[in-house]
Amino acid sequence: MAVRIQPSAFDAGAELMALTRGRGDIGASVTFIGQVREMSGGGALRMLTLEHYPAMAHAELERIERQAHARFDIVDLTIIHRFGDLAPGEPIVLVIATARARQPAFDAANFVMDYLKTDAPFWKKEHGAAGARWVDARATDDAARDRWRR
Amino acid sequence: MTPQITVLYFARLREAVGVQEERIALAADVATVADLLAHLARTDPQKQAAFARLDVKVAVNQAQATGATPLAPGDEVALFPPVTGG
Numbered sequence: 001m002a003v004r005i006q007p008s009a010f011d012a013g014a015e016l017m018a019l020t021r022g023r024g025d026i027g028a029s030v031t032f033i034g035q036v037r038e039m040s041g042g043g044a045l046r047m048l049t050l051e052h053y054p055a056m057a058h059a060e061l062e063r064i065e066r067q068a069h070a071r072f073d074i075v076d077l078t079i080i081h082r083f084g085d086l087a088p089g090e091p092i093v094l095v096i097a098t099a100r101a102r103q104p105a106f107d108a109a110n111f112v113m114d115y116l117k118t119d120a121p122f123w124k125k126e127h128g129a130a131g132a133r134w135v136d137a138r139a140t141d142d143a144a145r146d147r148w149r150r
Numbered sequence: 151m152t153p154q155i156t157v158l159y160f161a162r163l164r165e166a167v168g169v170q171e172e173r174i175a176l177a178a179d180v181a182t183v184a185d186l187l188a189h190l191a192r193t194d195p196q197k198q199a200a201f202a203r204l205d206v207k208v209a210v211n212q213a214q215a216t217g218a219t220p221l222a223p224g225d226e227v228a229l230f231p232p233v234t235g236g
Contacts, residue, residue, distance in 0.1 A: 116236045122236070
């Protein structure tokens, strides 16, 4: 069980190996990586700045991790979220879930991302040719999180 | 000494109010988050305008809060726009 918030890039392969190497109790792992893409409204992105509220970001990600463990039959969970200035194509967030079977691994990774998108205190600011603008939160993210409440 | 709370502002809201962090004296009539927002808007037109224009989310001591959440001396209150991480 690991939650890390850091400015530096992560090595998804190494994180996966750390959770799975030599583990006969694990039959499945699911890895999600979110990365920086072009401007929300279209156009070339120069840089994405991720602001965050450190103490609360840790508290929220750890709460989401605990909820995922309580709700799904999983073995381990790794959540890494970066902050600071990122270039297009750079990874932002990593979620790895391991389990005996594939369904809980898929569900846990999906659940973590849907809650992270609505609850974790990070804010994206896009820097493009015309200047900088804060990304708006999306109703589709609230709807995705709400699915888990039914 | 007057009891105080710390108020933090993030992202677009921080830019709109022009403040990143401040200490506020916790007056007797500021018992909840809603009281605090009303107090801040009354005492600062820039904040009043920002709160009217933006969707403001609140956390108290790093946990999600609502207008009804009570405040105590020493609390850390964070005000911010809907989050956009991940």
